[in-house]
Amino acid sequence: MECLIRIAMNSDAAAISQIIIGTLRESNAQDYSAEIINQVELSFSPQAILSLMTQRQVFVALLEHRIVATASLDHDVVRSVFVDPAYQGKGIGRQLMKSIQSSAIAEGRNLLRVPSSITAEGFYASLGFIKIRNAFHESERTIIMSKTLDV
Template sequence: MDCVIRNAISTDAAAISEVVVAALRESNAQDYSPDIIKRVQQSFSPSAILSLLTQRQVYVASIDGHLVATGSLDRNTVRSLFVDPAHQGKGIGSRLMATIESMAAQSGVKLLRVPSSITAEGFYLALGFLKIRDEFHGVERTIIMEKVLGD
């Protein structure tokens, strides 16, 4: 079972949407209300993903040709990192983040930010990110985290 990480392409949009929606419904639903999950998942329809592909550096991880994770880099900010629930806890998210951090560093980013969900806060802490503050969008809590890249 070899995990391949690559740049996302337009034909990945539907599979990316499926991974995000599955993670939202199974993992994030433990920390967020059904209304918040429903609202957030609307931002990740296949057509919305196609739009994001033109705005960010989007990456995907696949195993045996099956897309199992996605994440993106928007200048100095990590966005939309999701791992299919069946593949969580296997190091795929960490490998995807290592790729994103490397690409950010190559682009000259010194301070990488991530607006983390409550669900992913521990994941990012384990990767060396530090909590800066909480932000609220209505009742939706997001944890703003940062990591210094390089020396």
């Protein structure tokens, strides 16, 4: 499923927030408690998204002018990769990651890291990311993964 990938604009913040929170509640809820999901949601309000957009390169994926996914690049760290559950498994996340990797290579990076959720570990592994270690933020477990880029 081909989609348009572009850099996010401030006017996208509410839609990005909705995608992230909806995905957390539907997809990530299978691997994390409601308490952890509620805590993580606080970091993705529209106002928080606007703040993140000043610190990172935030990308969005659009289908028929509607945002269906987002991902961001913070130096050499991939962050906040979320695909609307209705569109998961259709290659949109892969297209976003291709844009992220191209941007990282253009910035002269030769390695990408990602703090993966339990839910997304298989996705990143399928893209060539290798598990480095587990990380815990209170009771929230993430998997630190990395990938060497073909420069």
